[in-house]
Amino acid sequence: MPNFVALIFEPQDAPRDPAAPNFIEYVGGYAEFTAAVGDASRGGAALMGPSTATTIEVRGGKHGEVVLTDGPYAETKEFLGGFYVLECEDLDAAIALAAQIPAAWRDGGRVEVRPAMPM
Numbered sequence: 001m002p003n004f005v006a007l008i009f010e011p012q013d014a015p016r017d018p019a020a021p022n023f024i025e026y027v028g029g030y031a032e033f034t035a036a037v038g039d040a041s042r043g044g045a046a047l048m049g050p051s052t053a054t055t056i057e058v059r060g061g062k063h064g065e066v067v068l069t070d071g072p073y074a075e076t077k078e079f080l081g082g083f084y085v086l087e088c089e090d091l092d093a094a095i096a097l098a099a100q101i102p103a104a105w106r107d108g109g110r111v112e113v114r115p116a117m118p119m
Contacts, residue, residue: 001087003042003116004094006101010081011108016049029102030082037086037097044084078110085116 015023027046034041055069081103088094094113103109 001089002118004086004088004091004098005114005116006044006084006086006094006098007080007112007114008082008084008101008103009078009110009112010103010106011078012050014079014081014109016081026102033101034084036100037084040086040088040097042085042087044082046082047080050079078108091115 015026017023020026030046034044051071053071055071057067057069059065059067084098084101086094086097088097091113098104098111098113101111104111
């Protein structure tokens with residue numbers, strides 16, 4: 001069966017700090033989703049917030065100058081908060097599962113589903 005990647009986009013104010021008062025409640029929905037989809041989940045991860053990103057650019061080709069920038073590549077209202085790899089029969093089945101990911105139904109969130117390219 002093919003794999004699909006569900007990219008989770010969350011609003012900038014989504015809790016990313018385990019010490020935040022609503023963090024456990026927020027991430028609890030993801031734990032429930034992971035348990036509910038069972039073997040269809042082939043992996044995934046939550047990502048730290050955009051302020052922890054390092055953007056890399058190599059100028060002048062493969063062996064050129066490596067330039068690092070602290071922070072995300074682009075400023076957006078939403079950020080990539082994590083992903084799931086879902087093994088599903090087809091795109092419709094992947095969409096049905098991805099619609100259950102909390103970011104799909106929470107205000108300011110979105111989930112993008114893409115087929116994974118076999119390598």
